[in-house]
Structure formats: C-alpha cells, structure tokens
Amino acid sequence: MRIDHPVRRIGGREIDFSRRLVVMAIVNRTPDSFYDRGATFALDAAIAAGMDAAAAGAEIVDVGGVPFAPGPALPVADEIARIVPVVEALSPLVAVSVDTFHPEVARAAIEAGAAIVNDTTGLHDPRMADVVADSDATVVIAHSLAAPRTQHPLPHYDDVVRDVADFLRARRDLALSRGVPPERIVLDPGHDLNKSTAQTLELTRRFGELTELGGVLLVALSNKDFIGESLDRERGDRLAGSLAAAAWCAAHGARIFRAHNVRETVDATRMIEAIEGWRDPAYQRHNVRPEGND
Template sequence: MIAHPVRCLGGRSIDFSRRIAVMAIVNRTPDSFYDRGATYALDAAIEKGRDAAAAGAEIVDVGGVPFAPGPALPIADEIERVVPVVAALAPIVAVSVDTFHPEVARAAIDAGASIVNDTTGLRDPCMADVVADSDATIVIAHSLAAPRTQHPLPRYDDVVRDVADFLRERRDLALCRGVPPERIVLDPGHDLNKNTRHSLELTRRFGELAELGDVLLVALSNKDFIGEALDRQRGERLSGSLAAAVWCATHGARIVRAHNVPETVDAMRMVEAIRGWREPAYELHNTRPEGNS
C-alpha cells in the first residue's frame, strides 16, 4: 500500500491509489539510445512533448544527457538543452527533468519543472537539498556506476533485495535532507547496471518492491532486456514493453516511463478499467433491446 498516494505534480493532483500515470520521454540529445537524436532540435523536442500531453501523458521527462557511458557534457550546455523545453511545456503538463546535476535541477525547477528524475540515485546528495528547497518531487533510481561510466559484469546477491535496500537507504538520505515523503518516487532502474536476467527478476518480483510503500516508477520502454528476452531490435520492442509495463502496473507500479505514448496510455487506462478505477468511455455492447453482439 502506498503511504502517500495523493501527489501534486505540476499543480495537478494525482491519486496513485487509483491512477497509473504515463511519463513521456523527450531526449534533447544527439545520441539517445532509442530515437537517435530525433528530438534533439528545440522545436522537435517541444512538439514531441506537446504531442505526448495531447495523447494522455501526465508527465513529460526531458533529458539533455544519456545515461549510457560517454564524455561529460558541460553543465551550462545541459541547462541550455533542457530549460527551454521545460519552460515551453510546464504550462500544459507536469514536466520532469532527467539529470544527475543539482545545478541543472535547480535551473529546470526555476523554469517550471515539478519533478527531478535522478538516475544515479542521489549520488550527489546536494540533489536532495535542491529538491527540499522547492516544491518538486524527486525520482530516486537504482544504479551502481558513477555517472556516464561502465559497470562491467554487475553482480547481486539477490537483485530484488539489494535494489530495495539501496532505495531504502537513498530514500532515508532524501528524508534526512528535508525532502517530504510525499515528494519521493522510487525507480528500481531496469537495465541500469543490470543484465537481462537481473531486469527480468526485478519485473517478476515487482510486488516485493511495492512493499516499500512509495510511489514506484518503471522505466523499461524498449530496453535491452526486452530485446534480449524476445530477440527484437530497437523499433521492434513495443509489444514486449507493453507486456512488461502492464505486469509492473498490476504489481504496484504507478508511473510508467515510455517512448510510445498513445499505446502505453491505452494499456494503462485498460488496467485501470479492469481494476474498477476507471469507468468505460462509453457502453453500447449488449445494452440495447435490438442487441449488439
């Protein structure tokens, strides 16, 4: 059970006891793993975010630096990439900034971001200070390596237990730094310093992570564990991504980060309808005397 299910994101209230939010991905990078720079141009990034909001995404996650290993990008350049997109989208949708730099987080919050998505799990504790000094929510993801570095052959005694322990520890750090519990979201970090079997195990036992009592986010869209499980290349992983997202949603995930927004929104709305959280959009089938079989 979620301890604090009602959250305010971008001035909009979401009750995660009865709602599964879709977080759309907008990568303002020339080397993102999925779209290969398709939204690197400012106009393209803003358009993608607006389209995602129109398709039903409750959150748009804007990133200026990939998670994958690579050379450091100057902080000023990362700010230049993400802040104009945040400012353009914040009036219409809750905006998240995907960054591990406190300075970038501060600039994005000032521009209207309501969520900071830290895939390094507060490796820099000052990130918690920035969030605590604002109204923003922090997403704490599990990962092991220093930012943008390799972590070859990751090993876990028990990947679910180890990830849960890490998230508990980093959650406590955020709380100690003044972040209220109702502004913390946890992400087990599928594929982040994990091999395919690790990510499958996290997915299979996702219900154990839900016992942490926090709003949980999953970022598994089109990832390599789906490709390796199904022998599918990038661009062929939508069905696997939706299956994994639905599994996690039925076992406690409440935010699903996705590239394919309309399809993911439909999948999550269907989960909500099956659970009885959402009324059908309309009812015609077998509701008239003449029949509609």
C-alpha cells in the same frame, strides 16, 4: 499492496496513486539518445514532441539533455541550455520532469517550471536532495550502481530484489534527512541500469516485493535491452514486449510508466484502470439497452 501518501500533488495537479496509472513521456534533447537517435535534439522538435505526448495522454513529460549510457561529460551550462527552453515551453501545459544528475541543472529547471527531478543515479550527488528540498518538486530516485555516465561491468547482486530495495530505502532515507518530504519521493528500481537481462527479468518477476517499500513506484522499461534480448527484437520492434512488461508491473504495484510509445502505453494503462474499476468506459453500447427503449 501498500502506498504511503498515495495522493500526491505534481505540477499543480492532484493524483491519487491508489487508483491511478500515469504515463511519463520521454523527450531527449540529445544527438545520441538510446531510442530516437537524436530525433528530438532540435528545440522545435523537442517542444513539438512534448506537446504531442501531452495530447496523447501523457501526464508527465520527462526532458533529458544527457543520455544515461557511458560517454564524455557535457558541461553543466550546455545541459541547462538544452533543457530549460523545453521546460519553459511545456510546463504551462503538462507536468515536466527533468532527467539529470546535476543539482545545478535541476535548480535551473525547477526555476523554469519543472515539477519533477528524475535522478537516474539515485542521488549520487547528495546535493540533489538539497535542491529538491528547497522547492516544491518531486524527486525520482532510481537504482543504479555506477558513477554517472560510467560503465559497471558484470554487476553482481546477492539477491537483486533485496539489494535494489535496500539501495532505494537508503537513498530515500538520505533524501528525508535532507528535508525532502516523503510525499515528494518516487522510487524507480532501474530496469537494465547496471543489470543484466537475467537480473532485470528477476527484478520484474518479483516486482511486487518492492511495494513493501511503501512508495510510489516508477518503471522505465520501454524498449530496453532486456526486452530485446528476451524476444530477439531490435530497438524499433520492442513495443509489444514493453507493453507486456508494463502491464505485469502495473498488476504488481507500479504506478508511473516512463515510455517512448505514449499513445499505446496510455491505452494499456487506461485499460488496466478500467479492468480494476478505477476508470469508467469511454462509452457502453455492447449488449446494453439503448436509452429510451424500455
């Protein structure tokens, strides 16, 4: 498995992705979010959720003001008003990511302390790369086909893994051409984004092929519909499936895990690190001679 530039500096901290798995918690300041249905729309609730996530072990908190799902446009000023106060409150405590496809929102968030811009539209607006290039922020480039907040009915791929890889390679080249350094680019294959369950399962099954891109890979698969449709589970009952999919992707090269269930995902990733020999056990008592008893 290849990771170019494995040591990254994000939010003032150095992370060696050749031997680290990182959890990115999700905080949505929207009344119609996919998973929590507005539970963290209020400012105090959003800040508290971010603090709780950091305390549970998340090293990144991803703050969004607009859902990915199709819907009416939100004025940029309103999106900034939702996101920036949360960034200001959380950035002294944890690396903060902003989930946005608007360059103006990204710029305001970076000025407020955000360390990552998470663009789920894959730089649909190339000016996003310019904003990132003019900062110290990292950009997450996700694969998705539709214009922002629009439907893409019956998506077709000749070969879903090859097509996703080609898209990510092209959008990374765009970012590089605009001056974004390679060590500040993360790639996300976009589980469920403009993809059917069968397509997302194939993308997951062949996830290891994406490591040929040489980038740090992020997966955002927590509680998604491909898990619900695979297991016949409603949105609130997909944790086991989410952890299984995350573990599979970790074993095949994923390094950042965007998740709703932070504590459980942190435990899963830390267990994988321990199995790999990247992390020492918290303690050892089982079948170990107590200290001082020779």
